[in-house]
Amino acid sequence: MAASKDPRPCSIADTLALVGEKYSLLVLREVCLGNGRFDQLVRNIGAPRDILATRLKRLVEAGILAKKMYSERPQRFEYRPTAAGLELESVLMTLMAWGDRHLRRDDDRPMVIEHNCGKPLLPVVTCSVCGDEVRHEDLTAHPQAPGWTVSGPAAP
Amino acid sequence: MAASKDPRPCSIADTLALVGEKYSLLVLREVCLGNGRFDQLVRNIGAPRDILATRLKRLVEAGILAKKMYSERPQRFEYRPTAAGLELESVLMTLMAWGDRHLRRDDDRPMVIEHNCGKPLLPVVTCSVCGDEVRHEDLTAHPQAPGWTVSGPAAP
DNA sequence: GGCGAGAGTTGGATTTTCCAACTCATAGAG
DNA sequence: CTCTATGAGTTGGAAAATCCAACTCTCGCC
Structure with a gap:
């Protein structure tokens, strides 16, 4: 593809x-x-x-x-x-988290993943340097290759 | 689909x-x-x-x-x-991280995302409860709905 | 000998994609 | 006022992918 x-x-x-x-x-x-x-x-x-x-x-x-x-x-x-x-499982986890949040009423999740800390997993994407959760407004794109133009971050 | x-x-x-x-x-x-x-x-x-x-x-x-x-x-x-x-941007970030790691020789990344902590973003999926990085071997699946059977975690 | 499971293949109908060309509204150049 | 250009799509037909049911092939078992 x-x-x-x-x-x-x-x-x-x-x-x-x-x-x-x-x-x-x-x-x-x-x-x-x-x-x-x-x-x-x-x-x-x-x-x-x-x-x-x-x-x-x-x-x-x-x-x-x-x-x-x-x-x-x-x-x-x-x-x-x-x-x-x-x-690639991390991709699956973020997809599942999004679906659970946006596509389902409350807590009828088809599957719960337990993390070995003992709690149901709610995966969050974080910055490995500072550990903070990654939020759109904290990101700046820096194209390294030709063919990229960035109009500046998008606001909803 | x-x-x-x-x-x-x-x-x-x-x-x-x-x-x-x-x-x-x-x-x-x-x-x-x-x-x-x-x-x-x-x-x-x-x-x-x-x-x-x-x-x-x-x-x-x-x-x-x-x-x-x-x-x-x-x-x-x-x-x-x-x-x-x-x-859903978190999905994009994890996909990009995987591609950068597995599909590219060294540091020819087509795009670097800067996090507002000042460093290039290397996104990691973590457990929001304990903060640890999510690794396959720390997960246990608990089906909540019918139609699921799980043969136990897969090892490579 | 016959049945059944696992792991696929095969052929043809159905859907999607792809592509180039077309539309329509408006703006600006000459 | 005509001509060209730009943005945001539509359209029609050819090409590719998907879907489906049925088929194959290899064993193991009763």
């Missing part, structure tokens, strides 16, 4: 080129939960089997998943996240 | 149903940078104009963007993020 026509160089776009296609991030969700078998994926995600097969190939190529044999005879496989794949 | 066939209830899936289609998150990127005009979006994203028009309608409907008039005669519009849209 390369973003067509001479777009800006951008790590967001490049990452989405790998995981931005329909179902890809849901595959990662399942795989992070330990549900890495083909038929589990089909059932839990509700994706067509052929599309799923395509996505899995792509994610393995990209080094986000690894295909592991869990039974030799009969040959059976399972997909697991690589280290790089696990790092 | 509803994930077909009776899938699991899931806030990740629901959020992706709104912003998971091709170009949608890139639109959000541009709009967060303040580049909210139609032709800017076309140029910076490299998306077909008709698709972009469709995405914009959807994002406005979803309450992620708002369409504002910035000139009455001639009538000219601009898209801006709503508060909910701005909250």
Whole structure:
């Protein structure tokens, strides 16, 4: 899914080129939960089997998943996240947090993640230097490559 | 983009149903940078104009963007993020961080975001309760709704 | 020998995307 | 006043992706 026509160089776009296609991030969700078998994926995600097969190939190529044999005879496989794949879990967590906040009435969350501090996880994106929560108004974009113009931060 | 066939209830899936289609998150990127005009979006994203028009309608409907008039005669519009849209910026930051880490050699990042603490932003997802960085092995999933089975955390 | 599970493939119908060209309103140049 | 340009989209048809049900192939088990 390369973003067509001479777009800006951008790590967001490049990452989405790998995981931005329909179902890809849901595959990662399942795989992070330990549900890495083909038929589990089909059932839990509700994706067509052929599309799923395509996505899995792509994610393995990209080094986000690894295909592991869990039974030799009969040959059976399972997909697991690589280290790089696990790092994408933070994307899933922020997506889930947003959905829980904006798409659901109160506390009917379909899933709660428990952090090992003992509390339900409410993930927050912070600056690794100062530790503060990242807020739009505290950010300034500095394009490093040609092709970028920034009109100044957007206010709602 | 509803994930077909009776899938699991899931806030990740629901959020992706709104912003998971091709170009949608890139639109959000541009709009967060303040580049909210139609032709800017076309140029910076490299998306077909008709698709972009469709995405914009959807994002406005979803309450992620708002369409504002910035000139009455001639009538000219601009898209801006709503508060909910701005909250999705954390997703963009985590995607960018992943791409910078895994898809680029060293320090040729196409864009550096400066945090108002004065340093280049390196975003980290943390637990809002204990403040620790969120790592896969510290998480336990607790399904709240039917349709979920979890095989236990996945190891790479 | 037949049944069933797991992990995919295959072929054809349906949807989306893509692309270039077109519209429409207005502003400014000559 | 005509001509060109700009912004913000629409339109129509070709090309690509998706969806779906059915099929394959390999074993293990009763």
